[in-house]
Amino acid sequence: MTDAISVSLTRQSGLLQELSVIANNIANASTDGFRREAAVFAEFVRELPEQASASMGSLRGHYTDLSTGTMRKTGGALDLAIEGAGWFGVGRDGDVLLTRAGHFMLDNEGNLVTPMGDPVLDEGGAPVTLPPNTSEISVGPDGTITADGFGVAQIGVLSAEAEDLVRAGDNLWRTTGALRFEDTPRVRQGFLESSNVSPVEEMARLIETQRLYEAGAALQTDEHERIQALIEALGRN
Structure with a gap:
């Protein structure tokens, strides 16, 4: 040759x-x-x-x-987007994974989950759960979830170093380094972040x-x- x-x-x-x-x-x-x-x-x-x-x-x-991608308004109560830095925390097989895709839903037990069924985590690392028969859901800029006027949980918005991020499949990421919480998260309800x-x-x-x-x-x-x-x-x- x-x-x-x-x-x-x-x-x-x-x-x-x-x-x-x-x-x-x-x-x-x-x-x-x-x-x-x-x-x-x-x-x-x-x-x-x-x-x-x-x-x-x-x-x-x-x-x-x-x-970041552009914000697309959907009006969905459980459609969430993060402005600026940060990731939503998702639980899978005992690991904390990260995603920017905020199209969430409720399962039969009232847990907030991804379309793949993975639980969305709160600021303490536990699954976010809403009371049964909730009729009105509101999510504040800091990720606080209010169900029928009562605060029930706060979605965890996490940060990781860019060089530590590794794709984990299903539009999820894992980090080889430390995770930390965003001090001033900016969550928008009724919006989804488009692909960049x-x-x-x-x-x-x-x-x-x-x-x-x-x-x-x-x-x-x-x-x-x-x-x-x-x-x-x-x-x-």
Whole structure:
């Protein structure tokens, strides 16, 4: 395998993974609270004696854009969004996970849960539970829940360091570091935070990445044909 093909294959592998990342972003453009990802490439350049330098690019990781999405008014009593920093706490298998998707509902026991059935946690880490037959639910900016005029719970709004966040699936995150409570949370009732994916920008990235991938494939084909022609020429001599 020649240096040209080796370099191209390394780049192609990274571009294929970037295409997967972009496709996932586009698929989640309408997912509430979703955070877009981007691929991070690195380039290694080595100087060769009496030759042009060799350059090799490869995928080195992924970057998550944690900027907030736009607020969309729904009017739903249990649709909640956080303005600024912070995450809703969600319990799953004994762990505290984080989400920005605030489309919640009540289960048969009156627990506030996500669409997947995971309990939403209060400021003490316990599931938020509302009294049975509650007719009017109000949520204050600090996350305090009032049921028929009586305060019953306060939704926990948590913070974590960006570098400690890891995707946990189902639009949830876990942190490898410490969790802390937001001192001045800003919760909005009747709103949902949209995904921060821009479909137009992602489509532009998709087209650009596809063209780069096709260019690499063409380079490999040309190099293969060059080597084949050389071998055939040597065989005739």
